[in-house]
Amino acid sequence: MLRRFPFVKGHGTENDFVLLPDHDGEAFPDLDPATVRRLTDRPSGLGADGVIRVVRSEALPEGRDQADRAEWFMDYRNADGSAAEMCGNGIRVLARYLWSAGLAPGPELPIGTRAGVRTVHEQADGSITVNMGGAVLVAIREPMTVTAGGRTWPINAVFAPNPHAVAFVDDLDDPGRLVDAPRVLASTVFPHGANVEFAVVRGPRHVAMRVWERGVGETRSCGTGVCAAAFALMERDGSRPGSSYIVDVPGGRLTVMSRDDSSLLLTGPAVLGVSGTAELPRV
Amino acid sequence: MLRRFPFVKGHGTENDFVLLPDHDGEAFPDLDPATVRRLTDRPSGLGADGVIRVVRSEALPEGRDQADRAEWFMDYRNADGSAAEMCGNGIRVLARYLWSAGLAPGPELPIGTRAGVRTVHEQADGSITVNMGGAVLVAIREPMTVTAGGRTWPINAVFAPNPHAVAFVDDLDDPGRLVDAPRVLASTVFPHGANVEFAVVRGPRHVAMRVWERGVGETRSCGTGVCAAAFALMERDGSRPGSSYIVDVPGGRLTVMSRDDSSLLLTGPAVLGVSGTAELPRV
Numbered sequence: 001m002l003r004r005f006p007f008v009k010g011h012g013t014e015n016d017f018v019l020l021p022d023h024d025g026e027a028f029p030d031l032d033p034a035t036v037r038r039l040t041d042r043p044s045g046l047g048a049d050g051v052i053r054v055v056r057s058e059a060l061p062e063g064r065d066q067a068d069r070a071e072w073f074m075d076y077r078n079a080d081g082s083a084a085e086m087c088g089n090g091i092r093v094l095a096r097y098l099w100s101a102g103l104a105p106g107p108e109l110p111i112g113t114r115a116g117v118r119t120v121h122e123q124a125d126g127s128i129t130v131n132m133g134g135a136v137l138v139a140i141r142e143p144m145t146v147t148a149g150g151r152t153w154p155i156n157a158v159f160a161p162n163p164h165a166v167a168f169v170d171d172l173d174d175p176g177r178l179v180d181a182p183r184v185l186a187s188t189v190f191p192h193g194a195n196v197e198f199a200v201v202r203g204p205r206h207v208a209m210r211v212w213e214r215g216v217g218e219t220r221s222c223g224t225g226v227c228a229a230a231f232a233l234m235e236r237d238g239s240r241p242g243s244s245y246i247v248d249v250p251g252g253r254l255t256v257m258s259r260d261d262s263s264l265l266l267t268g269p270a271v272l273g274v275s276g277t278a279e280l281p282r283v
Numbered sequence: 284m285l286r287r288f289p290f291v292k293g294h295g296t297e298n299d300f301v302l303l304p305d306h307d308g309e310a311f312p313d314l315d316p317a318t319v320r321r322l323t324d325r326p327s328g329l330g331a332d333g334v335i336r337v338v339r340s341e342a343l344p345e346g347r348d349q350a351d352r353a354e355w356f357m358d359y360r361n362a363d364g365s366a367a368e369m370c371g372n373g374i375r376v377l378a379r380y381l382w383s384a385g386l387a388p389g390p391e392l393p394i395g396t397r398a399g400v401r402t403v404h405e406q407a408d409g410s411i412t413v414n415m416g417g418a419v420l421v422a423i424r425e426p427m428t429v430t431a432g433g434r435t436w437p438i439n440a441v442f443a444p445n446p447h448a449v450a451f452v453d454d455l456d457d458p459g460r461l462v463d464a465p466r467v468l469a470s471t472v473f474p475h476g477a478n479v480e481f482a483v484v485r486g487p488r489h490v491a492m493r494v495w496e497r498g499v500g501e502t503r504s505c506g507t508g509v510c511a512a513a514f515a516l517m518e519r520d521g522s523r524p525g526s527s528y529i530v531d532v533p534g535g536r537l538t539v540m541s542r543d544d545s546s547l548l549l550t551g552p553a554v555l556g557v558s559g560t561a562e563l564p565r566v
Contacts (some may be wrong), residue, residue: 044557046292273328
């Protein structure tokens, strides 16, 4: 499969994606994990943190019940080939592509995802906001920690809604190189592990962080991780709905705002890059 | 320029390149640094450590005097857009492309470079050997050091022929994250700075290393850096010509053999990846 196919690269705060336009779902009915891994491999593929198949909701079994509210669906795959429910940076890039290609009206656009319909909104400055839904902080009696670079920190267990362990550190260098996964000790709340954020408070409502994504490694940015870190700080601050927090990641800056309904709005850039047609070598 | 252009990606030990076939030198007469930077940018471009324009020697002013000995020329650019003389991983990938496309005979092939004609040779196991020329170790009275991750080590100053500072460390984690350039104190021998190798001896004639390349940052592999580290260890061992050293880099394994004429033979893999046609977005 995938003999010769069109592609577009794009990123949000350097969290990057290969977009595969497949409007009617006929080009890649069999986008298998091995192909996703070959596409995302940086030395030999197009190189990305994930793949977004751009497809009409009605063309996909899991999108059909959203087709009346969202014409387009984000069929998102992690770099390791597994399907993911949502991606806060990826959905902004997908919106940019749909608007740029004249495939959808703006500035507000509902997009189908495996986590349900999410609405994105283009701001006057060109940044894009996505409603990421709610987050919860889990408190239990047993101590929960993360260990990296020979040091151990207590963690805040956040579901956003995927699992995140947020540790507040003194310096972003403290966790070391992160060649191996940080060791999370919180099996009761995270039976299947968690993404890990190491965060430093830079000032009022301003945090900087590094992120380790399960099955990927350290990345330049992670939308749910950014929401998790901001939410942990919001809870610590006892901040009111409507508060806006700045989150700096290695790949840029995002803002997270809490709403009255306790959902989080993630705002940041979305950039389209190189495009064309490509083919993978025979294996 | 560069409206729509063919490309091939390839890598040697994950030191990766965008190859731009331009056989008669007419497609990219003006491959400017800004375009190279956009092509190599990982989040928005095709992503690579460098660009190799594949061109006939006679079609390039700097290749014309090599045209009688080498039909093809490696017009190599670093990711930052600057021209480079040679690239030990890149020339193997270029040879693989020329053989794979049926553009040149094997298993031995002379290729023109800004450092003169270099001959590559395909081994029976598919790996490719390139003669990297000689290296020299510079000894001076003043202490020479490199500092990274809060620690300082003495260095071996090696010209291969570009400048390298080789430090033998106890653990590859010791230099830390290498977010910023390691600080080299050896201004007499390196007035314009140097690439830095942090090397750990793994056993007899076997070293593992990390590399920081000037103007790039930490990379997965660097051909001249591998030769410099092997050469520093060969000198320390007092090894004879004909000795073969294994060098492990984050992206894989290479071997370096010294010859009677004191030149170094670098041997390792060369892999072709995705190919196609692409265009850069308007800026």
